[in-house]
Amino acid sequence: MTRVVSTSPQRPSDVVVEMPVTKPAAVLAAAAQARVAQREWAAAAPGVRATALAGIAQAVADNAAELAALAVREVGKPATEAAGEVARAVALLRYYAQQAFDPIGETYATGAGLGFTARRPRGVAGLITPWNFPLAIPVWKSAPALAYGNAVLIKPSPDATACALRLAEIFTAHLPEGLFTVLPGAADTGAALVSCVDAVSFTGSGAVGRGVAVAAAGRGIPAQCEMGGLSATIVLPDADLGRASVDIAYAAMGFAGQKCTATKRVIAVGDSGPLAEALAGKVGELGLGDPAEPKVVVGPVISDAARDRVADAVTRARAEGGRVVASGTVAGDEGWFVGPTVIAGLGPDAVLNREEVFGPICTLTTVPDLDAALAMANGTDYGLVTSVYTADLDVALAAADRCESGMVKVNAPTAGVDFHLPFGGEKDSGYGGREQGKAAALFYTSSRTVQIGANR
Ligand code: NAD
Numbered sequence: 195m196t197r198v199v200s201t202s203p204q205r206p207s208d209v210v211v212e213m214p215v216t217k218p219a220a221v222l223a224a225a226a227q228a229r230v231a232q233r234e235w236a237a238a239a240p241g242v243r244a245t246a247l248a249g250i251a252q253a254v255a256d257n258a259a260e261l262a263a264l265a266v267r268e269v270g271k272p273a274t275e276a277a278g279e280v281a282r283a284v285a286l287l288r289y290y291a292q293q294a295f296d297p298i299g300e301t302y303a304t305g306a307g308l309g310f311t312a313r314r315p316r317g318v319a320g321l322i323t324p325w326n327f328p329l330a331i332p333v334w335k336s337a338p339a340l341a342y343g344n345a346v347l348i349k350p351s352p353d354a355t356a357c358a359l360r361l362a363e364i365f366t367a368h369l370p371e372g373l374f375t376v377l378p379g380a381a382d383t384g385a386a387l388v389s390c391v392d393a394v395s396f397t398g399s400g401a402v403g404r405g406v407a408v409a410a411a412g413r414g415i416p417a418q419c420e421m422g423g424l425s426a427t428i429v430l431p432d433a434d435l436g437r438a439s440v441d442i443a444y445a446a447m448g449f450a451g452q453k454c455t456a457t458k459r460v461i462a463v464g465d466s467g468p469l470a471e472a473l474a475g476k477v478g479e480l481g482l483g484d485p486a487e488p489k490v491v492v493g494p495v496i497s498d499a500a501r502d503r504v505a506d507a508v509t510r511a512r513a514e515g516g517r518v519v520a521s522g523t524v525a526g527d528e529g530w531f532v533g534p535t536v537i538a539g540l541g542p543d544a545v546l547n548r549e550e551v552f553g554p555i556c557t558l559t560t561v562p563d564l565d566a567a568l569a570m571a572n573g574t575d576y577g578l579v580t581s582v583y584t585a586d587l588d589v590a591l592a593a594a595d596r597c598e599s600g601m602v603k604v605n606a607p608t609a610g611v612d613f614h615l616p617f618g619g620e621k622d623s624g625y626g627g628r629e630q631g632k633a634a635a636l637f638y639t640s641s642r643t644v645q646i647g648a649n650r
Contacts, residue, residue, distance in 0.1 A: 195380045198352045203270035203494040204529040210268045211356040215379035218386035225390040227372035228318045232345035244294040249368040251287035270494040272485045283333040290337035307648030313639035315343035320391030324398040328354035338634035346374045349384045418626035422550045423578035425608040426459040426571035433583035439472035445607035447534040451554040455609040461567045466560040474520035482524040494530040501530040504553035516540040542570045572598040577620030579608045
């Protein structure tokens with residue numbers, strides 16, 4: 195690929211941005227410049243970094259409507275969710291502005307001497323980001339990286355280039371030259387980035403993430419990879435079905451199901467009839483269509499290829515014995531619209547219950563008891579988030595203990611985790627430690643041990 199072309203999924207004739215990709219030589223040059231800027235940034239008092247991040251937070255807040263509108267236009271994110279994403283970015287920046295003041299180590303008694311640790315920035319952090327959270331993901335990686343004294347180079351998804359470049363305008367106005375740079379491009383630009391930074395944080399698909407982790411390991415640098423998901427929601431017979439069905443409808447179909455944390459598998463314990471009926475009702479009520487409309491919950495998917503993958507998945511599921519129990523029709527003059535679909539009657543080994551399809555589609559499976567539900571929830575290569583709906587706290591806690599996922603939600607949707615909680619998955623969903631919250635400090639810094647005296 196020599197040029198980045200980012201088009202609007204609801205109106206593909208609308209070219210949001212078109213530009214040349216960043217060549218590997220330019221990536222290396224940006225890294226060299228970042229390395230120089232980082233030394234001074236790391237040596238600055240924490241208050242300097244906190245003030246810069248707080249200034250960026252305010253600037254993002256001041257431009258919230260424009261940023262949200264850009265996310266709607268570039269990736270088809272429904273307007274209400276896009277506004278929420280900008281608010282999350284502001285909150286993250288404010289949170290990490292304060293983290294700059296946190297203690298950076300521990301002290302140890304060593305008899306006559308003293309030992310202490312001090313966390314130090316890695317250096318230049320390379321961030322490789324997907325298109326589905328075009329503002330929040332670049333921010334949730336770069337805010338802690340900067341707070342702890344690193345420089346930042348971001349390789350955004352080609353499909354979210356305009357959002358990343360707009361963020362760069364805002365960030366660079368508050369930061370020293372060369373400390374924060376966005377490098378538009380695709381695989382070659384990303385590979386060049388991994389070849390020259392001191393740590394790499396990646397979010398995207400499993401296939402690409404594994405390659406990034408291997409390349410980073412080859413260079414001996416730390417890598418953190420957040421990858422796909424196939425998140426399950428278990429609904430027990432004592433659950434509040436009204437609440438569960440609303441949550442599932444939004445978590446499976448909101449933003450056309452294009453979240454790593456989207457509910458992809460609904461597992462009903464006992465009789466699934468009432469849940470199927472409630473879910474069909476809620477899916478039928480979702481606002482569908484132009485994502486700029488405030489009431490719309492399900493807009494387009496990102497590309498024609500993504501739309502075809504959803505259509506193919508429905509065909510294949512039918513061939514495997516599945517039946518459509520809920521669906522909707524999304525109309526648009528042009529654009530990559532596809533109706534939300536719930537498919538029942540598939541076995542745990544059906545393709546749709548094993549492989550992530552990034553679109554508004556989920557399965558509904560009936561199992562006899564909680565053991566079978568957990569076996570199915572855990573029985574995939576993914577392990578991002580599992581939700582459990584029940585009125586019994588003991589059952590919820592026991593189930594949470596047995597979920598093989600990085601995150602567990604009780605009586606709450608799989609999608610959406612508070613910005614100050616550690617975020618990440620197990621198995622093929624995550625590699626290399628958690629993001630967000632205080633966990634981010636562990637990735638963006640390394641620990642130096644200092645011992646004073648004694649030791650004879
Ligand atoms: P993707 O893997 O296609 O691309 C992710 C990023 O990697 C992009 O910037 C891309 O240009 C870059 N890239 C591609 N090839 C590369 C290479 N060889 N070397 C370095 N970089 C390279 O993913 P996507 O389609 O943008 O995003 C969708 C996927 O992301 C889904 O699988 C979804 O589940 C996942 N995702 C996961 C999380 C999470 O936190 N677990 C969050 C959001 C999205």
